[in-house]
Amino acid sequence: MKPVAIVGVGQTKFGENWHQSLKQMAFESSMAALTDAKLDKKSIEALFVGNMASGRFTGQEHLGPLVAESLGINVPAANCEAACASGALAFNQGWLAIQSGKYDVVLVTGVEKMSDVKVEEASLSLMAAGEQEWEGSAGLTFAGAYALMARAHMLKFGTTREQLAMVAVNNHKNGVKNPYAQFTFPITLEAALNAPLVADPLRLYDCSPITDGSAALILASEKAAKRFETHVWVKAVEQASDTLALHNRASIVELAAAESAAKKAYTASGITAEDVDVSEVHDCFTINEILCIEALGFSERGKGGKFVEQGKIAVDGENPINITGGLKAIGHPVGATGVRQLTDLTKILRGDMKEFQGAELGLALNVGGSGATAIVSILGIEK
Amino acid sequence: MKPVAIVGVGQTKFGENWHQSLKQMAFESSMAALTDAKLDKKSIEALFVGNMASGRFTGQEHLGPLVAESLGINVPAANCEAACASGALAFNQGWLAIQSGKYDVVLVTGVEKMSDVKVEEASLSLMAAGEQEWEGSAGLTFAGAYALMARAHMLKFGTTREQLAMVAVNNHKNGVKNPYAQFTFPITLEAALNAPLVADPLRLYDCSPITDGSAALILASEKAAKRFETHVWVKAVEQASDTLALHNRASIVELAAAESAAKKAYTASGITAEDVDVSEVHDCFTINEILCIEALGFSERGKGGKFVEQGKIAVDGENPINITGGLKAIGHPVGATGVRQLTDLTKILRGDMKEFQGAELGLALNVGGSGATAIVSILGIEK
Numbered sequence: 001m002k003p004v005a006i007v008g009v010g011q012t013k014f015g016e017n018w019h020q021s022l023k024q025m026a027f028e029s030s031m032a033a034l035t036d037a038k039l040d041k042k043s044i045e046a047l048f049v050g051n052m053a054s055g056r057f058t059g060q061e062h063l064g065p066l067v068a069e070s071l072g073i074n075v076p077a078a079n080c081e082a083a084c085a086s087g088a089l090a091f092n093q094g095w096l097a098i099q100s101g102k103y104d105v106v107l108v109t110g111v112e113k114m115s116d117v118k119v120e121e122a123s124l125s126l127m128a129a130g131e132q133e134w135e136g137s138a139g140l141t142f143a144g145a146y147a148l149m150a151r152a153h154m155l156k157f158g159t160t161r162e163q164l165a166m167v168a169v170n171n172h173k174n175g176v177k178n179p180y181a182q183f184t185f186p187i188t189l190e191a192a193l194n195a196p197l198v199a200d201p202l203r204l205y206d207c208s209p210i211t212d213g214s215a216a217l218i219l220a221s222e223k224a225a226k227r228f229e230t231h232v233w234v235k236a237v238e239q240a241s242d243t244l245a246l247h248n249r250a251s252i253v254e255l256a257a258a259e260s261a262a263k264k265a266y267t268a269s270g271i272t273a274e275d276v277d278v279s280e281v282h283d284c285f286t287i288n289e290i291l292c293i294e295a296l297g298f299s300e301r302g303k304g305g306k307f308v309e310q311g312k313i314a315v316d317g318e319n320p321i322n323i324t325g326g327l328k329a330i331g332h333p334v335g336a337t338g339v340r341q342l343t344d345l346t347k348i349l350r351g352d353m354k355e356f357q358g359a360e361l362g363l364a365l366n367v368g369g370s371g372a373t374a375i376v377s378i379l380g381i382e383k
Numbered sequence: 384m385k386p387v388a389i390v391g392v393g394q395t396k397f398g399e400n401w402h403q404s405l406k407q408m409a410f411e412s413s414m415a416a417l418t419d420a421k422l423d424k425k426s427i428e429a430l431f432v433g434n435m436a437s438g439r440f441t442g443q444e445h446l447g448p449l450v451a452e453s454l455g456i457n458v459p460a461a462n463c464e465a466a467c468a469s470g471a472l473a474f475n476q477g478w479l480a481i482q483s484g485k486y487d488v489v490l491v492t493g494v495e496k497m498s499d500v501k502v503e504e505a506s507l508s509l510m511a512a513g514e515q516e517w518e519g520s521a522g523l524t525f526a527g528a529y530a531l532m533a534r535a536h537m538l539k540f541g542t543t544r545e546q547l548a549m550v551a552v553n554n555h556k557n558g559v560k561n562p563y564a565q566f567t568f569p570i571t572l573e574a575a576l577n578a579p580l581v582a583d584p585l586r587l588y589d590c591s592p593i594t595d596g597s598a599a600l601i602l603a604s605e606k607a608a609k610r611f612e613t614h615v616w617v618k619a620v621e622q623a624s625d626t627l628a629l630h631n632r633a634s635i636v637e638l639a640a641a642e643s644a645a646k647k648a649y650t651a652s653g654i655t656a657e658d659v660d661v662s663e664v665h666d667c668f669t670i671n672e673i674l675c676i677e678a679l680g681f682s683e684r685g686k687g688g689k690f691v692e693q694g695k696i697a698v699d700g701e702n703p704i705n706i707t708g709g710l711k712a713i714g715h716p717v718g719a720t721g722v723r724q725l726t727d728l729t730k731i732l733r734g735d736m737k738e739f740q741g742a743e744l745g746l747a748l749n750v751g752g753s754g755a756t757a758i759v760s761i762l763g764i765e766k
Contacts, residue, residue, distance in 0.1 A: 001485065021516060047624075055439045059519065061511040062435075062466040065624040065640075065755035069631060074640065076622035077756070078472055081462040083445040089461055093476055100482035102384065128444040133404060136442065239459035241430075241448040248452060257448075257457065372448035373460070 001236075001268070003383040004098050007220045007228035008037025009343035014213035014331035015182040022058050022113040027070040029214035029336075030109050033343075037218045037228055044218075045103040047077040050090030050110035051335035056125040058113050067109055083129030084284060085368030086110065087215070087338025088375035092237045094219050104224035110339030111214035122210050126334070129369040131245035143207055143285065145246060145370040147199035150287035153253045154201065156302065159290065161201055163305035165192035167286035168205040170313055171322050175329025177355075182211055182331030206286040211331030215340035222383075232346045235269035235361075235378040238262075244372045253302075255288075258295035258365055258374035265363075265376040266297075273297035276378075277359035278348055279319065280341035282367035283326040289313075292365050293321070295374075315356060323348070323356060338366035342377060349381050384619075384651070386766040387481050390603045390611035391420025392726035397596035397714035398565040405441050405496040410453040412597035412719075413492050416726075420601045420611055427601075428486040430460040433473030433493035434718035439508040441496050450492055466512030467667060468751030469493065470598070470721025471758035475620045477602050487607035493722030494597035505593050509717070512752040514628035526590055526668065528629060528753040530582035533670035536636045537584065539685065542673065544584055546688030548575035550669035551588040553696055554705050558712025560738075565594055565714030589669040594714030598723035605766075615729045618652035618744075618761040621645075627755045636685075638671075641678035641748055641757035648746075648759040649680075656680035659761075660742035661731055662702065663724035665750035666709040672696075675748050676704070678757075698739060706731070706739060721749035725760060732764050 010032020012025045020028070026049070034041055047068050055061040064077030080090040087110035094108040114122055126142040135145070153159045169189055175181040187205055195204035225231055240260035246252050266272055273296055281292035290304035298319050299307040307313070313321040324330060324344045327337055341364040347353060349362050364377045393415020395408045403411070409432070417424055430451050438444040447460030465472040470493035477491040497505055509525040518528070536542045552572055558564040570588055578587035608614055623643035629635050649655055656679055664675035673687035681702050682690040690696070696704040707713060707727045710720055724747040730736060732745050747760045 001483070023516065053438050053444055055436050055508070055511050058515065059507075059511055060515040061464060061508075062513075062627060062752050062755060064465055065752070066514070066627045068624045069626040069628065069755075074624045074626075074643070076475075077465075077624045078476065079464040081444060081464055082447055082460075092459075093461065093479075096476075096480050096483045096485065099485065100384070100479045102479065102482065124442075125438070125444075128438050128442055130445075131449070132441065132443040133406065241451045241457045241460045243452040243457075244445060244449045245452065260457070369445050369448070372445060372452075 001099055003222040004095055004234045005220050005225035005231040006217050006346045007225060007230060008033045008039060008218040009346045010036050011180055011215035011340055011343055012213050013180050014211050014333060016115045017212035022054055022060060022111060023066055023070045025212065025214035026067040026109050026111040029216040030071055030107060033216040033218050039218060041071050041073055043105050044073055044075055044107045046075050046097055046106045048090040048094040048106060048108045049079045050087035050339055051079055051112060052081055052083050052086045053125050053128060054113065057117055082373040083368035084334045085338055085366045085373040085375050086335040088366035088377060091339060091342060091377065092239055092375055095234055095237050098219055098221050104221040106219050107216060108219060108339055109214060109216040110336035112333035112335040113212045114210045114333060115212050119210065135245060141199060143199040143202055146285040146287055147202045148246065149252045150201050153287060156253050159305035161193060163309050164206055164286040165189050166308050167283060167289045168192045168328055171283060171326035171328040174315060174323050175325025178325045178330060181325045181329050182209055183329045202285055208284045208327040208332035211333040213331060213333035213336045215336045215343045217339060217343055230350055232349045232379050232381060233383045235380045236265040237377045238264035238268060239375045242372050244369060246370060255291045255295040255371040255374060257371055258292060258367060261374045261376040262296045265378050269378045271361060275361055276363045278323060278362045279321045280345050280364040281321055282365055283322060283328050284332055288367060296365060341366060345379050349379055384482055386605045387478055387617045388603050388608035388614040389600050389729045390608060390613060391416045391422060391601040392729045393419050394563055394598035394723055394726055395596050396563050397594050397716060399498045400595035405437055405443060405494060406449055406453045408595065408597035409450040409492050409494040412599040413454055413490060416599040416601050422601060424454050424456055426488050427456055427458055427490045429458050429480055429489045431473040431477040431489060431491045432462045433470035433722055434462055434495060435464055435466050435469045436508045436511060440500055465756040466751035467717045468721055468749045468756040468758050469718040471749035471760060474722060474725060474760065475622055475758055478617055478620050481602055481604050487604040489602050490599060491602060491722055492597060492599040493719035495716035495718040496595045497593045497716060498595050502593065518628060524582060526582040526585055529668040529670055530585045531629065532635050533584050536670060539636050542688035544576060546692050547589055547669040548572050549691050550666060550672045551575045551711055554666060554709035554711035557698060557706050558708025561708045561713060564708045564712050565592055566712045585668055591667045591710040591715035594716040596714060596716035596719045598719045598726045600722060600726055613733055615732045615762050615764060616766045618763045619648040620760045621647035621651060622758045625755050627752060629753060638674045638678040638754040638757060640754055641675060641750060644757045644759040645679045648761050652761045654744060658744055659746045661706060661745045662704045663728050663747040664704055665748055666705060666711050667715055671750060679748060724749055728762050732762055
């Protein structure tokens with residue numbers, strides 16, 4: 001595939017953004033990306049919006065032209081949905097659109113407004129990412145799906161409650177310095193272990209929060225990229241699917257789609273797991289960060305918990321993961337997260353983060369539902 | 384852009400499909416397309432689903448992997464949403480994906496299950512295609528939005544109630560022979576004129592119905608197309624946007640996005656409006672067929688009503704339009720319609736329709752919302 005560059009990034013504050021509508025957030029992050037790229041909005045040739053469930057959360061579908069309208073542009077605009085991987089799906093579609101040769105500069109905007117509905121409705125809406133006909137209708141919640149996966153992982157591999165809690169402690173610690181994060185307070189292991197139960201064995205701090213927010217980035221073809229000052233190159237974007245229904249999977253202690261997407265992405269970019277300097281992985285629940293670590297080949301299958309316990313994911317560890325706070329601390333506006341992972345990775349690779357310099361290769365893993373969609377993106381400072 | 388072929392098409396019966404779930408319908412149409420193409424499902428490399436609002440209609444988001452699961456494949460799967468133009472958006476994304484060189488054979492499946500909710504909820508869900516913050520919240524319905532456009536067109540251009548009704552009469556007449564259509568009965572002009580009011584001046588027969596259904600097609604790169612027996616070539620796919628909010632438009636008596644997409648599509652395919660042998664246009668409401676006729680350049684602006692009155696849209700007219708029944712008679716499962724337009728056009732160009740032979744160039748115009756998204760596709764029997 002041809003070289004494509006990320007030439008500008010932006011985001012809103014993540015949190016309970018009562019003062020902003022969905023449209024206002026998408027506008028703010030898109031304008032921030034344009035400003036970062038020093039680009040006039042009229043140069044945008046196509047728009048790819050990532051959003052999971054604004055129809056349920058806000059009553060508004062058809063976000064492509066809504067976001068285009070907010071910017072005052074009338075370019076082709078697509079809304080891309082793959083549950084919690086909607087952001088990376090929009091990125092993937094934007095990247096393919098540039099690969100097609102039809103466009104040179106496209107805008108990718110992820111957005112979700114979740115806090116305008118009651119928490120029970122938010123929970124039901126999130127389960128729409130899982131299988132409804134047999135699992136949702138039987139009462140399974142989205143946290144419940146991950147709880148089943150966590151319990152199975154604990155039984156099969158000896159993963160402990162402490163190891164799960166350590167993911168939360170690590171990511172909260174990293175979020176403290178992130179001005180865009182929903183939660184900027186550290187938590188102790190005890191607090192995580194003793195937090196209220198959500199779905200056994202997952203407790204409050206094992207779960208990412210309900211969040212409003214938007215993130216955006218600008219993609220440019222190799223030719224168009226010359227016009228821009230900053231470049232982070234897309235070395236691979238690969239996607240795979242698994243069954244939506246947990247009961248249809250051969251195993252629920254692994255993310256088969258993520259493993260498949262990661263293998264394809266390593267092959268496409270010519271790198272291995274060992275070459276990755278920094279990663280953003282999908283810690284919607286603490287167990288999922290462990291599953292991601294295994295799927296990406298950072299640890300052997302079943303050893304993800306130990307990997308966390310050994311401190312390897314820390315900012316100064318062997319495999320720094322979610323160093324800006326992850327979904328856990330930054331928040332998880334579902335349609336925005338996949339884009340936010342890439343905006344953070346871009347900033348890290350550009351050297352914008354003072355305390356973390358020298359990274360040359362970054363990886364993002366955005367997971368949809370309980371693993372039915374997985375999209376692995378590899379970014380680098382070289383083409 | 385490179386030549387891409389439609390090598391297989393399929394659809395379910397459109398109607399109130401109480402006996403089928405969303406997944407079952409998507410499976411049925413996808414398998415029909417595979418059978419039509421004589422293709423094994425394992426040859427599908429990527430899946431693009433068109434769906435507008437299954438989160439609201441059925442409680443299920445994340446349709447990409449759901450449809451993939453129904454077929455037993457685990458390929459990259461994207462759900463594409465642009466309200467009532469979701470089907471053509473999925474087609475556009477699939478076409479771009481083949482243009483990118485990453486895939487050679489992709490499946491495009493449009494699906495919507497609308498009849499499982501009460502009609503009031505369906506109406507609210509459809510208005511999610513329009514602007515919510517200022518227009519939906521003020522009580523505007525989706526039929527109401529088109530009623531405003533119809534009334535403005537009548538006032539400005541003298542378009543008559545009879546001309547609107549003639550669209551319905553024509554399309555119902557054409558639907559009689561379509562075994563997949565929801566309505567296979569003809570209607571009289573008197574019946575259309577005297578039907579119950581929905582939103583003045585639009586009456587019952589001016590409105591497309593609430594429908595369940597799915598349609599699918601298989602796209603192949605030029606190289607891969609050689610393996611297939613039947614080929615209809617994609618000569619252009621072009622998309623444009625307009626504001627979601629009617630109150631933000633310079634004019635509500637025209638479809639600016641459709642006009643823009645049509646111009647780009649004519650340029651890209653090197654043809655003019657006069658060259659088009661047969662068209663599928665988006666008659667969600669009768670007024671919209673008239674607006675589409677004008678946007679496509681089949682008639683001058685403001686003369687679309689007269690054009691219909693003169694019988695030009697008839698099967699044996701100068702510009703045969705919606706000769707299989709249109710959204711009006713076939714039904715309008717919103718995410719499926721854009722794909723269904725293309726499956727019908729493919730069959731017409733292949734000569735499958737005994738009573739309509741010799742067409743070489745066909746055009747489809749799929750409109751999202753009240754014109755905020757427009758996608759024009761031009762198909763031909765030659766590359």
